[in-house]
Amino acid sequence: MPVFDFNNTPEKGKEPECTYQVFYSSEPEASAEHPMLILDNSEGKLHHHSIGVFTNPVRKTAFEFKCDEGTVSADILQIDARFVSLLKWMGENHINVRLSGADREDGYAVYKIREIAFGGGSKLSAEDGFLQFMIERLLSSDAPSEELPDEEEEETGDSMKLTSIQSITDFITCAGRTLPDNIRLWARRNLAVARSHEVSAEERRHAQRALSIMMNIQWKGHYFQAIDPDEARKILDEELYGMEQVKQRIIETIIQINRTHTLPAYGLLLVGPAGTGKSQIAYAVARILKLPWTTLDMSSINDPEQLTGSSRIYANAKPGIIMDAFSMAGESNLVFIINELDKAASGKGNGNPADVLLTLLDNLGFTDNYIECMIPTVGVYPIATANDKDQISAPLMSRFAVIELPDYTPEEKKVIFSRYALPKVLKRIGMQENECTLTEDGLDAVIDLHKDTSGIRDLEQAAEHLAANALYQIEVDHIKTVTFDAEMVRELLS
Numbered sequence: 019m020p021v022f023d024f025n026n027t028p029e030k031g032k033e034p035e036c037t038y039q040v041f042y043s044s045e046p047e048a049s050a051e052h053p054m055l056i057l058d059n060s061e062g063k064l065h066h067h068s069i070g071v072f073t074n075p076v077r078k079t080a081f082e083f084k085c086d087e088g089t090v091s092a093d094i095l096q097i098d099a100r101f102v103s104l105l106k107w108m109g110e111n112h113i114n115v116r117l118s119g120a121d122r123e124d125g126y127a128v129y130k131i132r133e134i135a136f137g138g139g140s141k142l143s144a145e146d147g148f149l150q151f152m153i154e155r156l157l158s159s160d161a162p163s164e165e166l167p168d169e170e171e172e173e174t175g176d177s178m179k180l181t182s183i184q185s186i187t188d189f190i191t192c193a194g195r196t197l198p199d200n201i202r203l204w205a206r207r208n209l210a211v212a213r214s215h216e217v218s219a220e221e222r223r224h225a226q227r228a229l230s231i232m233m234n235i236q237w238k239g240h241y242f243q244a245i246d247p248d249e250a251r252k253i254l255d256e257e258l259y260g261m262e263q264v265k266q267r268i269i270e271t272i273i274q275i276n277r278t279h280t281l282p283a284y285g286l287l288l289v290g291p292a293g294t295g296k297s298q299i300a301y302a303v304a305r306i307l308k309l310p311w312t313t314l315d316m317s318s319i320n321d322p323e324q325l326t327g328s329s330r331i332y333a334n335a336k337p338g339i340i341m342d343a344f345s346m347a348g349e350s351n352l353v354f355i356i357n358e359l360d361k362a363a364s365g366k367g368n369g370n371p372a373d374v375l376l377t378l379l380d381n382l383g384f385t386d387n388y389i390e391c392m393i394p395t396v397g398v399y400p401i402a403t404a405n406d407k408d409q410i411s412a413p414l415m416s417r418f419a420v421i422e423l424p425d426y427t428p429e430e431k432k433v434i435f436s437r438y439a440l441p442k443v444l445k446r447i448g449m450q451e452n453e454c455t456l457t458e459d460g461l462d463a464v465i466d467l468h469k470d471t472s473g474i475r476d477l478e479q480a481a482e483h484l485a486a487n488a489l490y491q492i493e494v495d496h497i498k499t500v501t502f503d504a505e506m507v508r509e510l511l512s
Contacts (some may be wrong), residue, residue, distance in 0.1 A: 290423030293473015
């Protein structure tokens, strides 16, 4: 998309001369190879760390800086579409900046912009560090659409939190079309409410709070990088012993990403006895997908409003758990781990929480009653756990690929206890592995005592008990090592 130069006022009836082109990139880091913009340096006057301002804010076409010959201007030749609005804003506010870049055949490639506070120039925002926050956000954003309507052309990215009206205003202006269309328009409407003196103070407070929540979330696209099957298997092996068929089924489900570069149409529903590693698998899948994760415990939710939030008409209104999850993650692409899906039963007369989940699982968008904006959910991957799938409604079941986890065999439990559970406890409390050991019949006794329990949680508790007893004997009785035989195990754990 060409943008025109207003350095020289064109004669009436003539179109201004085109000086640069916008290019579309989704590179997550700026470098000499992937710069934010390219400046004309045909005269060789631009140097590393040149200081100046962007001029002609209507169209952001040049960078004005000082050199030995005085103040000169370098035209912008190319610019990453994500930074069009940011440069316009810096030009309008006369922000002094220092550029870092590298000379290339096609011009001076700028890969770093730093704000310089001197010469009476104003700050980009009331918030310290706002410029670097914006650049990081924009770099982590997807390229905006290449088809921009003429009337929208001027609309065009951490540890910082946007809370003040000024910083939120600056962010919306600079982020431009890197924000989803519906969220950008929603933000403008709510910003108008937050600034208005024709509404109550309560309405202004709610609007500002909603804006702060939404603008601190990175609204990512739905393109996902391919996963490495070998790395995926390694991660699953770290979290889960045995169950090779389960691991294979999980990888088969999520490897669809390698062809479509979108999340699978179905989430995962892990069904099995308590303690079989369902939650560990969910965390492992989040690691494989390289996504943040959040949990929803359906056993503690008895009212749909806990999920959907409450309307702003109430003084104590607040977002729901689902919106809070996006806010805590700081981005829109994440794994929702829905624990105990089989307990998502009817609430206390206000509806069924399970029905709310359907809107989240359908990837058509989710609307929180407090935020009052449709949240894109194409980047949400749901993983649910359950002990009894017969208690799950058919509509919910149809949204998942169901994977059943069998209980561990006695031999598998022996391996898990001796190779994983006990060494893990010993390491955590600072003991050497040779300080607490079991004889063969001692290990058999541990397994026999827990033959009627499912999963491995009780085995992990047994490891804690044995290690604590061994440490006590070493510290109090001043012995070097403790070896538990069957009789000692039964006496301690029975």
